[in-house]
Amino acid sequence: MAQTKNLEVWLRGPLPDMPPLLQPIAHALLQAREEVQSFMQDFPEELIWERPAGVASVGYHLQHLAGILDRLFTYARGEALTDEQLASLYAEGKPVEAADQVSALMQQYEQRVDRALEQLRQTDENTLTETRRVGRAQVESTVHGLLFHAAEHTMRHVGQLLVTARILREKTQA
Template sequence: MNTSNKPEVWLRGPLPEIPDLLQPAAHALLQSAEEVQRYTEDFPEKELWTKPAGRASVGFHLQHITGVLDRMFTYAEGQALSDLQFEYLQNEGRASEEIKVDTLVKAFKEKVGEALEIFKNTPEDILAKKRTVGRKKLPSSVIGLYFHAAEHSQRHVGQLLVTVSVLKLG
């Protein structure tokens, strides 16, 4: 889908079935998915785990944004992370020739799709419900976790763009 001539997602209007209070988070996640797709087109597989100037690799950013979405939505449900989620977290950024760019992009886009389905089924009256994060049980709320998932994705997509740009120049 070529989105380069379209306005940013948030300027395209409300998303059907998404509650009003979750529109900004949904827009940000969709923007992230579009940008990830665009920035990784024709990205060389051999550079997936390269860390320019010791910074995080493209592979790390792709794994991390997917993992953060999964973790934040687990916390929003009031659940603790599973052993599988901890294992995924520990392996974020671990180089593997078997992992491909397209696979990581697809996983992120699927996770964004899952997030949008959750948003569609989230009554606005639960958004202020208190939730905790991590083993330290740090305070948050359902909407706080949803917002963090979206803004954290945006932050890492920006870092991914810089890393892709540097690697394509080199």
């Protein structure tokens, strides 16, 4: 039997207490978290806001990963964004007030993943096709559409974060 530790999350089997139709979303969020944790280990603090070739910084991606999960899962619950969530959105890409920004941003991201997973566990699969409204324009989506997009959008930014982080690490080692 293959070692499950070395397999991607989706190949490790069903997650306990996770509704079957939401397993792929949970697997994607857990895979993203594992990849970010691995790649951000010992990431140089002084590189967190660097923008090689003008691309978004690693710090921005960490903020956006946490923010997008928070916002899309809020919409999936049928709620509007709070003033605090909007302020967080507008602060993405700006340094945080913390001695160890890498650690602070990682902690915020990991907490958002945990909250998202808990919301997935509590989501009734019978609500997945219910309409939800998004943003000020109240664009129509569904619970499932929002949850799926949260996972897809997360993976997109994880890929961008990993490439940016690798370029920055290589630059400092050259």
